[in-house]
Amino acid sequence: MDLTEKLVSGKGNFVDDINMPGMLHLSFVRSPYARAKILRIKGGITWKDVDLKMASVGEGATKGFEYLEHPVLAKDYVGYVGQPVAAVYADSPYEAEDLAETSVEVDYEPLKAIVDPEMSLTAEPMYPGLKSNLLADKYLGADFEIKDAPVIIEDRFVNHRIATDPIEPRGIVAAYDGNRLTVWVSTQSVHSLKEGFCEIMHLEPESVRVIQTDTGGAFGLKGGIYPEYIVAAYLAMREKRPVKWIETRREHLLASRPGRGVVGKMKLYADRTGKILGIKGDVIVDSGAFAGGSGEFSARFIAMQLTGPYEIKNAYIHAMSVLTNKVPQGPYRGAGRPEAAFFIERMVDRLADELEMDPVEIRLKNATTAPYVSPTGLTVEASKPFLESAVKAMGYHDHVRKGNTGFGWFVLVPATMPGETARILVDGGTVKVWLGGNAHGQRHDLFVRSILSDELGIDPSVVEWQKGDTDQLEDGVGAWGSRSAMMGGSALVEAARKLRKEVENKYGKYSPQKLLEGKWDSYEFFHYDKPYNNLGANLITVHQDDLGVIHVRECISYYDLGKVLNMDNVIGQNAGGCAEGIGQTLYEGLMFDENGQMMTSSIADAGVVTADLVPRYKLLLHKSESSLPSRAKGLGEAPTIGTPVALARAIEVATGLRIRETPINPEYLLSAKKFH
Amino acid sequence: MSNLKVSITVNGERKEAEIEPRMLLVHFIREVAGLTGTHVGCDTTNCGACTVLLDGRAVKSCTVLAAQANGKKVTTIEGLSKGENKLHPVQKAFVDKHGLQCGFCTSGMIMTSFWLLNKKRKLSEEEIREAISGNLCRCTGYESIVDSIQEAERRMDESEEYIEEEIPARRGR
Helix, strand or coil: CCHHHHHHCCCCCEHHHCCCCCCEEEEEEECCCCCEEEEEEECCECCCCCCCECCCCCCCCCCCCHHHECECCCCCEECCCCCEEEEEEECCHHHHHHHHHHCCEEEEEECCCCCCHHHHCCCCCCCCCCCCCEEEEEEEECCCCCCCCCEEEEEEEEECCECCCCCCCCEEEEEECCCCEEEEECCCCHHHHHHHHHHHHCCCHHHEEEEECECCCCCCHHHCCCHHHHHHHHHHHHHCCCEEEECCHHHHHHHCCCECCEEEEEEEEECCCCCEEEEEEEEEEEEECCECCCHHHHHHHHHHHCCCCECCCCEEEEEEEEECCCCCCCCCCCCCHHHHHHHHHHHHHHHHHHHCCCHHHHHHHHECCCCEECCCCCEECCHHHHHHHHHHHCCHHHHHHHCCEEEEEEEECCCCCCEEEEEEEEECCEEEEEECCCCCCCCHHHHHHHHHHHHHCCCHHHEEECCCECCCCCCCCCCCCCCHHHHHHHHHHHHHHHHHHHHHHHHCCCCHHHHHHCCEEEEEEEECCCCCCEEEEEEEEEEECCCCCEEEEEEEEEEECECCCCHHHHHHHHHHHHHHHHHHHHCCCCCECCCCCECCCCCCCCCCCCHHHCCCEEEEEECCCCCCCCCECCCCCHHHHHHHHHHHHHHHHHHCECCCEECCCHHHHHHCCECC | CCCEEEEEEECCEEEEEEECCCCEHHHHHHHHCCCCCCCCCCCCCCCCCCEEEECCEEEEHHHCEHHHHCCCEEECHHHCCCCCCCCCHHHHHHHHCCCCCCCCCHHHHHHHHHHHHHHCCCCCHHHHHHHCCCCCCCCCCCHHHHHHHHHHHHHHHHCHHHCCCCCCCCCCC
16 A cells, blocks of 8 residues: 555554553643743642753754743743643543643743734843843845935735644654654654754764654644653653653644744835835744744845845845744744735735836836846846746736736745755665655655656656655755755755666666666765745635625636646645635634733634635646756745735735735724725 | 443444543544544544544544444444455545645545535535535645545446445534
8 A cells, every 4th residue: 555545544654643552641731821930830740850941943943042942841931821831641641631630730920921023122021131022133135215216105014923733733752762762753854853852852863763653734833843742752761651742733723833923014115117216124023932933033034035026226124033922933834935925015016006007017117137136135037037927827917807816926935955865775676765854745755756767767656755764864954945846856866866876887787677676775965055946926816795705716826846846746735835825814813812812712713724715726837947956946835925915915906905914804804994 | 430331333343342431432433443544633623634424424523422422333434445455436536636645634534525425426516615614634725635526426426336325414504
């Protein structure tokens, strides 16, 4: 049975499916307050047992801010609702949950929570010794003055926080044999988790093995390491018994790092022909209560992308990440890219309205005609020819004539650096493959088969893609940031070519038969330390019904993907990403009250889209070459960047209301203002 | 509270056990019957990953007590395939039409589809989308799932083998 046949038969191996003799089940006591002093903790595993601080590993990992590191278990202070304070364990999960409610007493002294990121800028510092609540404070570009600009537009936009909400929550099983810690985990990167365990628990690399289980979605959530994993490992080592922890959905909403949560304050200068003369802006990331999420990184990453696919000569952006009494922000599919596109594309649409020009005409006027590096550091190829073909291929003008159409485009900045690893093991006629990044629903098996059947001339059916295992592949990066087919694919191509050479050297000539008869082991770290950006565009049409409800009618993507390694892969990534983009735009949000209590209580409240709310998706390909060995370009995050901007504009056209926030739910539409 | 004795027929096999009265059906299936194909995604009847058939009716087993299933018949994803290598047309269609990516929602999605196709044929796309709107998928954007269900319907129409016992209508909507 291959992987998908197992999954449709209920024979997958997800982390919660693992059962071992003598296994203990872990449950957590979490803070009910957004901000409080802890006066006393009685019972359970506490900081006295595990007095460790979290390390920052995975996507957007940042170093520094030692005294703001997230404690594994809270000591004398809690900074968000859901923060782990104590842990309990039992032979069954039911008993463990009972113990969490009955066996631990915590006395808190609640403090006034800082919930709003903009208010946090002027609030008293959250921790003693801090001068402000800024975790990151950088300026990108150069300050400029444009006297008497004919058009100046200022606006403020918000992408509210959203839960990553993979259908499989987080989970881990840890075991210890007296020498070595082995963990089975649902993850995007066994390598970043291993690094995290070693750094946090002061373990030697050879004493830790991380094995990936079937991973039921991740979307950024499962690239890094979490406090619960450390407690599971600690307990397994202390008790010398296997320990399992599986997150509940409620815990996921409260205590798993969410994405977005960014405010953009923009100022745009233009002349009356529609030429953009410059932009200024503040990016304010709602980072949460501790360092080590992706918050510190994402502010400047968003700021860097604010010039979009445009030739904007003047740009000056203040990138800020601020402390708030919420769980630390993390990456969610797109991770800074959708926010940047939302802010600049909303401004360009405002400019079009101001000058009563067609939005695409304005975009063509400002597109780059040669490769360009913007003042904020964004690398863009000549974007005008791409835009011209997108407009034509998507039938933009016909759609506009029919009405309620929104268009948006963007530069996708895949996380290329520092490259990726791959290993090919040929033995007994089968070809096993490990990639340094671990698939969590992207079906890497499909492109892996396509690449190896092309490179090695073998039947795809002998290729077996393997889940991550640090004992099988010595190092690796991770599956995030639209990088797997580009970087993992390139490492795989190079490893395959090396293998081909080895067969050639031994037999004088390469043949698939010779390869499959032998035993071969090929490893490659494909190093890459530059950006490799590509362009994408989305078009959406909507219908507003008599009750005011927005329905998405058409969702068209036009992307430059280089070579399509596997069409099913590409279709799947586009479709899933479009649904998530529609979700963010119309439904998804984690809402907090003024005390920092989350008002979103279920996955339904959190707004994950259902099948009846999304249309069929159309994907059109822009023909181009990629110079990478895999011949691929980035894709995974593209639809989550382009869909929200196109959809926001389509709603603007349909309703006449100015759209400044996501989610654009009925409450928001009732509060939004007419713009013409 | 004292334990309860229950007898539940899971995929044709009678499972008797003494359980806590609060035990959920999904945990009975996963832990007592040892069938881990039925997944827990949300605990609140929203995601549908735990969907099974209870006396032929699609239910979300995370909000049914095992005690409520006493004396009844449960069909799980493992009960669909006939023998080791014979996938049901619904399962096969999900493989062929890429109706899954990470595979976590898949068991529930297939059980809902199986129930739907046994209840009604000649479904419009809108009816299919409505019927699976209680099952969440975060990877596929649903399009390939709709395609899989349409493909499964064609294959079931072609084969007499897959006319199941009577499937009652779902309560409520």
